[in-house]
Amino acid sequence: MITPDSPPKPVPGDRVAVVSPSAGLPEILPLPYELGLRRLREEFGLLPVEYPTTRKMGATAQERADDLHAAFADPTVKAVFASIGGDDQITLLPLLDRELIRANPKPFFGYSDNTNLLLFLHNLGIVGYHGAGVMTELGRPGALAPLTAESLRAALFTPGPYELRPAERYRDIDRDWADPATFDAEPETGPGGGWTWHGPQRVVEGRTWGGNLEILSWMLMADREIERDPAAYEGRVLFLETSEEQPSAQEVFRILRNMGERGLLARFPALLMGRAKAWSFDNPRDGAGRRRYAEEQREAVLRALAAYAPEAVAVFDVDLGHTDPQVVIPYGGLARVDGVQRRITVTY
Structure with missing residues (x-):
């Protein structure tokens, strides 16, 4: 098994991809999604970039895989966030270009159905990050939970140990x-x-x-x-x-x-x-x-x-x-x- 390495971290001001590799729920539930985007911009200083299927329910597995390829291949994009999970991401795995993604390692944030992508990246030798969905954690009502914000900020920007x-x-x-x-x-x-x-x-x-x-x-x-x-x-x-x-x-x-x-x-x-x-x-x-x-x-x-x-x-x-x-x-x-x-x- 390949020992995974942590990809380079973004810095405030960088562009980050927001993709929907499982379900395009931002299309039908825009409120938590828009809130999550705003917090990426205002609280973390990052510039979210959307793709054709980010807000599209019912996108095919190939369309979603194409968005992932575009996000990883773009040298100006420094991290990738999943909008939310779903239940069919396993169907994307055979469609993914391993060499393209291996050659362009980036921090990927997601959980739930995104376990598929996290394990896929792990097997390419890329450390991913289990957590921090745009609609779920970043789109939390009221305010970001302080513990969530602290952990995400450390994972995004600060290499090294975190207790x-x-x-x-x-x-x-x-x-x-x-x-x-x-x-x-x-x-x-x-x-x-x-x-x-x-x-x-x-x-x-x-x-x-x-x-x-x-x-x-x-x-x-x-x-x-x-x-x-x-x-x-x-x-x-x-x-x-x-x-x-x-x-x-x-x-x-x-x-x-x-x-x-x-x-x-x-x-x-x-x-x-x-x-x-x-x-x-x-x-x-x-x-x-x-x-x-x-x-x-x-x-x-x-x-x-x-x-x-x-x-x-x-x-x-x-x-x-x-x-x-x-x-x-x-x-x-x-x-x-x-x-x-x-x-x-x-x-x-």
């Missing part, structure tokens, strides 16, 4: 993006509760691998971008999170069990598990239901680790993935999981 810290408060309940009133006030939040540690008290250092658990399961089924030899992942720090589709604890266990049977789980000496997304418009759980969902997911993960990676250091409720605030995780970058001091540091 993660748990959110004091977090949001799980979403509001209607089509309603202008949604963006007039801060969303309601609740106590963060801190991280939960399991496993031996030891220090693990390694390069990160993982992403959204549901997307990884699809990639494993399709045999896309996954090394055939599990030994390629030896010593890596696994990070996982689940989406607003809220897979059941049984499904989470089965995916991890199957990764275990493939010989994958035993290779990872540490796991960072994102705070479980436990509310959606389709499944609006109350407070007790959200707590129960998160607890059942944690128990499922621990059951899989007990069977396949009993010596792994595991940290739960890390603020990565489908949660607010959200920290950016370098994909293929270095991470230090200190089970003695109970600290997590990543290198941007």
